[in-house]
Amino acid sequence: MSKPIPLGMVGGGDGAFIGAIHRIAARMDGDYQLVAGALSSDAEKAQKSADALGIERSYADYHEMAQAEAARPDGIQAVSVVTPNHLHAPVSIAFLDAGINVICDKPLTATQEDAKKLAEAVKRSKARFFLTHNYCAHPLVREARAMVAEGALGKLRLVQAEYLQGWLSGDVQNKQAGWRTDPAQSGAGAIGDIGTHAWQLAEFVTGQTPSSLSADLSSMVDGRRVDDDARISLRYDSGAKGGLWVSQVAVGQEGGLSLRLFGTEGALEWRLQDAEALIFTGKDNQSQRLTRARDRSQSYRTPPGHPEGYLEAFANLYKDIAEVIRGDETHLDRIPGIRDGLSGMAFIAAAQESSTQDGAWTRVGA
Amino acid sequence: MSKPIPLGMVGGGDGAFIGAIHRIAARMDGDYQLVAGALSSDAEKAQKSADALGIERSYADYHEMAQAEAARPDGIQAVSVVTPNHLHAPVSIAFLDAGINVICDKPLTATQEDAKKLAEAVKRSKARFFLTHNYCAHPLVREARAMVAEGALGKLRLVQAEYLQGWLSGDVQNKQAGWRTDPAQSGAGAIGDIGTHAWQLAEFVTGQTPSSLSADLSSMVDGRRVDDDARISLRYDSGAKGGLWVSQVAVGQEGGLSLRLFGTEGALEWRLQDAEALIFTGKDNQSQRLTRARDRSQSYRTPPGHPEGYLEAFANLYKDIAEVIRGDETHLDRIPGIRDGLSGMAFIAAAQESSTQDGAWTRVGA
């Protein structure tokens, strides 16, 4: 194992959910050492969080952090951006412009303008930009992509992606719910928070992007200012059709992410809650439960029979990113990046526009 | 047990699928005796089929059968109509006008005009009209309806109904596929054949009918003249939203009928392939697998642990119908009839219209 990559983090202070996840993912395989952070915009809080986490260098300001780290010989080689959505762009741009690799949480940004600016920053920077759409790093999702690519389904006809959660069924008040339901910080509701995950998952596995969509966004909870349920129909240039349903008011659902694909020759199904299996069904109606013995991506840390899950998949991304940072681009094409981020933003824009126009079919990315 | 009800059948000759099902359902509890039939429009074939089935009186013509049976003192008290869709109306009308109860397969008719005529015949007849939407007769579907009615879900928010089959994924050539894919005989494709089942199931359990819909109907197989995949969004006057997805090109799927409901207080899920369970999930995310011990409809023939299925549910309808014919209307409200049939036809009409207009939201039954 090579020397750990010095890593920084912006956001992710006390009480944050996704920051802790990124830290575990970075630690899992020993590829990183978290040495610097701007964990909060409040300097005192930032310092306190950094101390609690044993982070050597705490910054109150991410601009300062980007400059200072870039200047140090032992400065960070990558930064994890785990702020609310509206800060993804400015923070990422600051580090990209300082030549530091960025590992940014999804969705890309809160606005289309920000997405554009960020894309330009990625273009001009010598550093890389990675987006943590973690679900596509589950080993059997990678296997599903390989199977589709080699034609196991024949010509793709039907795509159904769902991400159902129930945690916003009521009028929730906490740090997680707070910024996610504030349009200024999140940019979108369920379609941004989990819809982009479902969109990217489908795109990753099928290798196809829908060309147009028809959306019906709802805010089911009184007083909610963002969408909390979205039912979206999809059309592909290939002739395939699809559906994407995401909800945060599907009461009782903890993490109902699933993808179902039907082609002329076979079908594939993957569910997050049974992530260690990939179900292939052929024209003879017989289903095969493919397990990791079938995984060709070599993404497992344990032998068959030892269930891995969400954190391991997240860590798979960090592992691949470490490889790239160290100069090995073998797995670059399976790490989500700016392209996935822009696609997700185009999806959000099209969904919001279609819904405003009572479900009129709307071009994606037009 | 009372004396068996003399029963007739129109359609259902050699090679027919649904006729055999109706016969088993009628036999299961010993409530009927099949004594007359017009099993084919070809007199010779009809006689041959009748002989093979041990049916005493064979008719070559259903008009003649209706008249003759109505005139006999020991004539049939009910007739099962198991022809292709386009004959449902004329056959049913002939018997209704002769004062004979009709047990008709779904969907109601092949055209809206026929549906109207049939509804008028039902109105003017002293006999009754029953429609075999069999899935609503599964004991735990009845239990689901009872739970929704008593408020177990709180206010209903989301409805998702699916019926996925794969048997028409290719260019199938057989008796079953033949008339189902001929618009003249079927009137509609997947939305008529299985879409009306999903529609009625959702309506039966929720007690609500969508007020408008947006549909995208497809014919995925080259040369197919009817829809074989339909993705439909639903809106209810109550504010609930829904989706209905039916497909006959979902390769590998044998009978993927399911209903998922989410309310403010809880969620319910029922799947045909696991028909002996009803999953209730509360706001605490804990799921309960309700089994027949929970069934309050008293619809089981066996003690817990002895799986019943499709045929038993179908027979449940025949049993309830026998009860009604014998004068006991206790369970009349759970037997589908002309109202369900008209609702299904309104669904088909709205779906076809919306799809023609590129998914424009269309009133159901306007």
Place this chain on the structure above:
Amino acid sequence: MSKPIPLGMVGGGDGAFIGAIHRIAARMDGDYQLVAGALSSDAEKAQKSADALGIERSYADYHEMAQAEAARPDGIQAVSVVTPNHLHAPVSIAFLDAGINVICDKPLTATQEDAKKLAEAVKRSKARFFLTHNYCAHPLVREARAMVAEGALGKLRLVQAEYLQGWLSGDVQNKQAGWRTDPAQSGAGAIGDIGTHAWQLAEFVTGQTPSSLSADLSSMVDGRRVDDDARISLRYDSGAKGGLWVSQVAVGQEGGLSLRLFGTEGALEWRLQDAEALIFTGKDNQSQRLTRARDRSQSYRTPPGHPEGYLEAFANLYKDIAEVIRGDETHLDRIPGIRDGLSGMAFIAAAQESSTQDGAWTRVGA
């Protein structure tokens, strides 16, 4: 369809469970007409039950019934014996000796002596004896047997059969529990009532009978006079080993019947509660969910996707028996008979003996 076979029934009056099941099974395919019965040993009750079921000829005594029916030109060709276990032998012998085919419920008898006498009666009679071990008539159980026979598992190593119920967890008082927990009427507890089912299922599928066993029988409920839980280890002459666990105090279990087989080349699993699937797992750890599309026994009445269950499997036996009675012996080898009954009795005897000797390994049938 040929003319229905005239059928009689002994036992199965008001309140009986298994009699009603036999009647449905006999009716399902229209192969039988129930015309005579001795439904109760109380003449008045017998007549009342017969009237309620529309049975023409009611007898108060089964000897009289056997003689009278044998003497009639239109007499019954078969009789269903659905009494408590201790009457299986005398009733069956009476009919066999009168030359009437017997369809007897399991287990064979309540005592080894009775079993011997019955076996002799079968030998000397020109009529046939069938035993309704219904589970082996599930289509995919038949498919499992075919797969084992053709070597899909390689050399068989491990057999695990379970039948778990919870309905006798407490001190139950009803007609069903009554005779089943009375040693004089039942002969054995759980091992007789459901243990013989599990034993026969394993024997049917594997084609092998264990040569010795070690048993630990328990009576978990205070005051219970028969076993209600049995844990039995099995050894086969082939070198295979096995386990059989049956319980009627496995609280909450409704019908936990399952069979798991492991060979050198593959494994098979079947569960009553998911009876429409047979799980085959190969050496590559990949499982296949085989459904009826795979069934080669042609035992289904409906197309794929329409779940069949307990009653249909039971009716499969009646259907095969009708075929045999009409002279077609094609499927004779898959209908359980006296051999299965004697094997079950040998199992009970060995289990009781081993348990008495603190689990000493005991020869089966020695």
Place this chain on the structure above:
Amino acid sequence: MSKPIPLGMVGGGDGAFIGAIHRIAARMDGDYQLVAGALSSDAEKAQKSADALGIERSYADYHEMAQAEAARPDGIQAVSVVTPNHLHAPVSIAFLDAGINVICDKPLTATQEDAKKLAEAVKRSKARFFLTHNYCAHPLVREARAMVAEGALGKLRLVQAEYLQGWLSGDVQNKQAGWRTDPAQSGAGAIGDIGTHAWQLAEFVTGQTPSSLSADLSSMVDGRRVDDDARISLRYDSGAKGGLWVSQVAVGQEGGLSLRLFGTEGALEWRLQDAEALIFTGKDNQSQRLTRARDRSQSYRTPPGHPEGYLEAFANLYKDIAEVIRGDETHLDRIPGIRDGLSGMAFIAAAQESSTQDGAWTRVGA
């Protein structure tokens, strides 16, 4: 977060399975820093492995390591022992005697003599001894224990534990299979490797240890010198009965660990392959799928819906151990230690003795 605990490792060099698992578990929450190791008995290999893992101090001899580390002011505070079984005792004793806490893989030792010596070393040492029976650290296993303790099952009647694997179905030749199938290094076969896991899991959840057992151990593969299949019946002083079935020739099974408990009032089931659910079934036959929302052990790192698995459970042990090492004994009682190890050794001894005596009931720990 406090400063990471300096950790050492003995065994776990290149190609080892369990060493890598311990390292991930130690890293997951940032509580440890691996700074010293004797990764191989071959000095050159040890150094190479240490370098590859970024371990500062490499030793060729574990005795030397124990002495040296104990003498350093910044020496390790704990050592992970991940050697083959026959080295567990000497290595653990060396570190315990040097006053260094030991985190040892299971089973405790390869022989009963070693177990005794190790127990004495634990007694005399001021350092602590932990045994990584990781399965009992799954959050819902902890919840199961809490439910049993508070009486959710009533009086316990039936216990069924299984651990089925198929990876030794053939004549496997690799490092993992090598020492596990060599009696000198492993001490026992399947009963040691996975049987002790199942034993400890049942003991942990029920709070009861079987008092006697009857075992049938087999070596199914030609030439195998240890057991690869074991079928064991259990009796508890409380009157409960149980079964334990472990196999490494259950072809196709990847990690079939499960525990089923039945009491007078309810039943519990947990399966490793569906580790995020605990199934509770009451006397009304209705099952509840309890998920982490129900977990009271606070053992999750992620919110509901994000599946955690084997590695997280393993890390739960390391986390609790870190707490204890830092002086907080709150969770000491849920960390397996010498008591669990001795119980497992008593289980192995009794099973081997009983099997030698053709399944005679044998006292455990007599």
